[in-house]
Amino acid sequence: MTANRRPLIAGNWKMNGRGDDGLVLALQLAERMKAKKGATFDILVCPPFTLIYGVGQALDDSGVGLGAQDCHAIESGAYTGDVSAAMLADLGCAYVIVGHSERRAGHAEINSLVRAKAEAAHAAGLIAIICIGETEAERDAGKTLDVVKDQLSGSLPDGAGAANTVVAYEPVWAIGTGRTPTNDEVQEVHAFIRAELTARFGPSEAQGLRILYGGSMNPNNARELLALSDVDGGLIGGASLRCEDFWSIAQSCP
Ligand code: PEP
Numbered sequence: 001m002t003a004n005r006r007p008l009i010a011g012n013w014k015m016n017g018r019g020d021d022g023l024v025l026a027l028q029l030a031e032r033m034k035a036k037k038g039a040t041f042d043i044l045v046c047p048p049f050t051l052i053y054g055v056g057q058a059l060d061d062s063g064v065g066l067g068a069q070d071c072h073a074i075e076s077g078a079y080t081g082d083v084s085a086a087m088l089a090d091l092g093c094a095y096v097i098v099g100h101s102e103r104r105a106g107h108a109e110i111n112s113l114v115r116a117k118a119e120a121a122h123a124a125g126l127i128a129i130i131c132i133g134e135t136e137a138e139r140d141a142g143k144t145l146d147v148v149k150d151q152l153s154g155s156l157p158d159g160a161g162a163a164n165t166v167v168a169y170e171p172v173w174a175i176g177t178g179r180t181p182t183n184d185e186v187q188e189v190h191a192f193i194r195a196e197l198t199a200r201f202g203p204s205e206a207q208g209l210r211i212l213y214g215g216s217m218n219p220n221n222a223r224e225l226l227a228l229s230d231v232d233g234g235l236i237g238g239a240s241l242r243c244e245d246f247w248s249i250a251q252s253c254p
Pocket of ligand 1: 176177214215216236237
């Protein structure tokens, strides 16, 4: 983390939350945020589509941001079951996650589609949180940086920059497993991502663009991870479902 990048703590609720439990969590977070004077971090939650409207109402003007977990690449039309970025903006979302590994694996989302979704997010005025990360087999084969390079170049649109894009590095094998890379390994990949962003978008955009770490971040490991020089926040799954844990992670921002 450096002074010119404000830490971002993003919660990915995945397919969790029905009615009151999601709203209670949102209200608890909103209360914490309202009571916090002069927060030095940004914080947001990405509930399932069904809860976005209600959570948005519960968050009100608390300062906790609202995002979604996916969007379609087209603005409107005959796409049964899909939700467009413009619809998310209508609901008050400011962010949308695209290219999460669970969508890449479970919905066959390839880089070109992730890129199209990020472009749609930008067109709708949303900040795209673009996820990348290697599988365990790829890491074991020594291919981590190759995979990350390929996903970065394929998934980020040309119009990406510090104002409309966040990159989330999420090693697939660390998601929901309780395992994380070492701090040195995380910093190595984040520094590599920053160098790739610098080569493509120039130093000014790359210095401002936030790179989040995701994968089993919790209150016990957050402080060390968030202190790494190229880690600008976290994308948090499991621990974002408990207000205490999620808030504690946010409090660990340098
Ligand atoms: C995620 O799904 O983006 C994630 C990081 O999950 P978890 O924190 O549960 O590993």
